[in-house]
Amino acid sequence: MSALQPPAAAGPVPFLSRLHEWVATVDHKKLGTMYIVCGIIYLIVAGLEATMMRWQLAWSGMEVLTPAEFNRLFTMHGTTMVFFVGMPILLGSANYLVPLMIGARDLAFPRLNAFSFWLFFFGSLLLYFSYFGGQGLYGMGSAPDVGWFAYAPLTERTFSRGHSTDYWILGIFVAGIGSTATAVNFIATILGMRCRGMSLMKMPLLAWIMLVDCVLILVALPPLAAAQILLLFDRQLGAHFFDTQAGGSALLWQNLFWFFGHPEVYILILPGFAFVTEIIPVFSRKVIFGYPLMVAATVAIGFISVGVWVHHMFVVGLSPMLNAIFMGSTMLVGVPTGIKMFNWVATMIGGRIRFDTPMLYATGFLCQFLLGGLTGIFLATVPFDWQVSDSYFVVGHFHYVLFGGLVFAIFAAVYYWFPKVSGRMMNETLGKWQFWLLVIGFNITFGAMHVSGFLGMPRRVYTYHADRGWDFWNLLTSLGVIVQILGFSLFALNLVHSLFRGRKAGDDPWDAWTLEWSTTSPPPPHNFDEDPIVHSRRPLWDLKHPDDPDWKYE
Amino acid sequence: MFDPVGVPAETILDITWLLIGICGAIGVVMFCLIGFAIVRCRRPEGDDREPPQVYGSNPIELAWTVVPLMIVFVLFMVSARGIFELERTSPSEGATELTVTGHRWWWEFDYGDLGIVTAGELHVPIDEGGVADLYLTLKSADVAHSFWVPQLGPKMDVIPDRVNHLWLQANRPGTFVGQCAEYCGNQHANMLITVVVEPREDFEAWVRNQQQDAAADTTVAAGKRLFLRTACINCHTVRGTVANGTFAPDLTHLMSRSTIGSGAIANTPENLREWVWDPQNIKPGCDMPSMKLSRSEVDLVCAYLETLR
Numbered sequence: 001m002s003a004l005q006p007p008a009a010a011g012p013v014p015f016l017s018r019l020h021e022w023v024a025t026v027d028h029k030k031l032g033t034m035y036i037v038c039g040i041i042y043l044i045v046a047g048l049e050a051t052m053m054r055w056q057l058a059w060s061g062m063e064v065l066t067p068a069e070f071n072r073l074f075t076m077h078g079t080t081m082v083f084f085v086g087m088p089i090l091l092g093s094a095n096y097l098v099p100l101m102i103g104a105r106d107l108a109f110p111r112l113n114a115f116s117f118w119l120f121f122f123g124s125l126l127l128y129f130s131y132f133g134g135q136g137l138y139g140m141g142s143a144p145d146v147g148w149f150a151y152a153p154l155t156e157r158t159f160s161r162g163h164s165t166d167y168w169i170l171g172i173f174v175a176g177i178g179s180t181a182t183a184v185n186f187i188a189t190i191l192g193m194r195c196r197g198m199s200l201m202k203m204p205l206l207a208w209i210m211l212v213d214c215v216l217i218l219v220a221l222p223p224l225a226a227a228q229i230l231l232l233f234d235r236q237l238g239a240h241f242f243d244t245q246a247g248g249s250a251l252l253w254q255n256l257f258w259f260f261g262h263p264e265v266y267i268l269i270l271p272g273f274a275f276v277t278e279i280i281p282v283f284s285r286k287v288i289f290g291y292p293l294m295v296a297a298t299v300a301i302g303f304i305s306v307g308v309w310v311h312h313m314f315v316v317g318l319s320p321m322l323n324a325i326f327m328g329s330t331m332l333v334g335v336p337t338g339i340k341m342f343n344w345v346a347t348m349i350g351g352r353i354r355f356d357t358p359m360l361y362a363t364g365f366l367c368q369f370l371l372g373g374l375t376g377i378f379l380a381t382v383p384f385d386w387q388v389s390d391s392y393f394v395v396g397h398f399h400y401v402l403f404g405g406l407v408f409a410i411f412a413a414v415y416y417w418f419p420k421v422s423g424r425m426m427n428e429t430l431g432k433w434q435f436w437l438l439v440i441g442f443n444i445t446f447g448a449m450h451v452s453g454f455l456g457m458p459r460r461v462y463t464y465h466a467d468r469g470w471d472f473w474n475l476l477t478s479l480g481v482i483v484q485i486l487g488f489s490l491f492a493l494n495l496v497h498s499l500f501r502g503r504k505a506g507d508d509p510w511d512a513w514t515l516e517w518s519t520t521s522p523p524p525p526h527n528f529d530e531d532p533i534v535h536s537r538r539p540l541w542d543l544k545h546p547d548d549p550d551w552k553y554e
Numbered sequence: 555m556f557d558p559v560g561v562p563a564e565t566i567l568d569i570t571w572l573l574i575g576i577c578g579a580i581g582v583v584m585f586c587l588i589g590f591a592i593v594r595c596r597r598p599e600g601d602d603r604e605p606p607q608v609y610g611s612n613p614i615e616l617a618w619t620v621v622p623l624m625i626v627f628v629l630f631m632v633s634a635r636g637i638f639e640l641e642r643t644s645p646s647e648g649a650t651e652l653t654v655t656g657h658r659w660w661w662e663f664d665y666g667d668l669g670i671v672t673a674g675e676l677h678v679p680i681d682e683g684g685v686a687d688l689y690l691t692l693k694s695a696d697v698a699h700s701f702w703v704p705q706l707g708p709k710m711d712v713i714p715d716r717v718n719h720l721w722l723q724a725n726r727p728g729t730f731v732g733q734c735a736e737y738c739g740n741q742h743a744n745m746l747i748t749v750v751v752e753p754r755e756d757f758e759a760w761v762r763n764q765q766q767d768a769a770a771d772t773t774v775a776a777g778k779r780l781f782l783r784t785a786c787i788n789c790h791t792v793r794g795t796v797a798n799g800t801f802a803p804d805l806t807h808l809m810s811r812s813t814i815g816s817g818a819i820a821n822t823p824e825n826l827r828e829w830v831w832d833p834q835n836i837k838p839g840c841d842m843p844s845m846k847l848s849r850s851e852v853d854l855v856c857a858y859l860e861t862l863r
Contacts, residue, residue: 067838067839068740071742145739151698153714154737244715245714247715248715249715250698250716284591284605285605287609290610315709316716317711317716317718320637324638328626331626334622339618346608346614350606351595355592355596363588367585367588370585374577374581378573383565383633383637384566384570384573387563387566391735456702456732458734458735458742460742460743461743
């Protein structure tokens, strides 16, 4: 195979060639990396947007931002975090990891995969172009200011002049096509391209969870696309689907949006589950507790999560019976999620835990996601929700799930798989400092939000009066942000430092058990020199412990 | 919400305590398990042996499937009862009924038979030792809003082309503040609600005053002329004059209200002048423009407005 290797005497590859290699690539590892890099860049952007908001809200009556600027910021913050941080990081990590973990050469449709990435990329640019092109003819607004769930009829031409809402529609619509195509791609890959010996029940749980995740994407994103096209018809062609002044329905949008929106939050959190499900066993040195039940719980979450969307609409005045039914389904989704919690903890108990950075973040995930899950049960309870819905309690709750949960799981994954991707270890000391700064900053910021919600502070207000008694808790929330910024800066420092100066990792630095650790770090373009053959869920355990292989017990 | 003053808010607070109890217990159990794992299951330094591999346990896993199911069932039954108790489709006897219309960015309160239309501040009578029930019919003039006064009970969305009802209650006199809880655009933050619960005789005095047409004070005739000549009257109503706009709050008894701009600022003479000079300085983005009056004209108009008690 020496003919395929570059000639030894070749000089450094020119920049344009390297750029072309990335732009034109169909390799799942390169595309995965690009997704994640974009996701991290947008994480910084959306984080800065949040920082500006917290500056404005740090004390009553601040005038850092105008109301219009503030409203744009929270719209862009939410939209960016969901569609251009969460989605690319989950699709990117699935891109990188799934083929390696199931012993495949690439995804089933590599060119479709590249196409999806570029749809995502340009979709995100369309959204951000609204800051420059959103003014339209009327000089009204720039970026969209309708909130990330864009309730009708606020998005109609009557109330949202200019083109900002159109950019919001198109940016997400385009990116959504990419996500849907990727979902198809993964389903085909996972069902059809597993290596020899890997039956469905021998797949790593990450692949299982991504499979369920992609089915959810397939179910949830098309209704959003449909709703957005209807809205575009309203805005551009004079239709009246959501135009209440002409008999359209405001509730129709809410139903369509949340039919997407609720599965969407599970689409976002499931990859977080996937990461910690891979990481906890490795660092506890113990096989995952109750694999079949974990699979069942994942599938159950997938099913139940498409039947809970009305819990976002408990305060729109639906009938008591309807509210009660959706309260039941929402509480029910806590059961499989609880099963997962128990199984993770049961994996740790009786293990010999190494608290390296990935495991620290995974443990942080467990604790903080637990709190977010418990406040989720609070919010599922309709009478309680009537009181705090659309308040800062809700903001606190979903940040515990998506930041304390998902982002911590993402950091666990970054620290865990960075050696595989780059061939170098990340710095443990910086990683631990970052962890503690983030834990402290995060809990100050979002813990305090629960209290402001209890005190009656609605979300999405750009200011408040001193006599409402919210100053102290808002100041606390804003101060936490400073601590978080320090943590994120350490991460950036660590990332750049480790990329160039990190200790060499070797193929299998964590003594792990899944297939990606059997190839080199970084893996060659073709992933595996020989097609792997597996006999159990932990192929590398079998290799390392020939006397006590897994397949004897499964 | 931890200072409820009526049955709806108290019912919710009771359910909240139940939730705090149950979820708190679950949380304590989980944190103990996680804490145990962190403290007791660490790898001893320099000991690389692998622990025994435990693949799962059907009885244990069954337990942590069934027990949560039972907890969910109990919670569901308790909360469902709360839903059916609080969601009312008809007013209770003696309740004050009014129609609330959400506008960008102020609240209109229509007392129906009493013939009172006011903005931002609503009054409810309460008898000695009794309770004040409030039965609201909620409508929107433009986009979705949400009516929320935490101490009096739950919130309810106000949605265009849809009529919602909300039952609130107070068991003592007082002033209770709430605000719009559904994002409705630029000035969502300054869309406050003031509920004044007052003894019945005070309420009746308030009603009698509100029912009268605007006061006609000849000492401020110049200001009145200027007011009626300016575009103010396209949007505002002052009963008893030609001003009959319905787009903005009724000003007939402006000075009986404690705030300007639906809670944006307190209703003081200086604030009123600043507001008329340029509302955009106080509530940027609201629909009321500066009328480009000179400072002396503003004084004239405000002198007239101050007679609208």
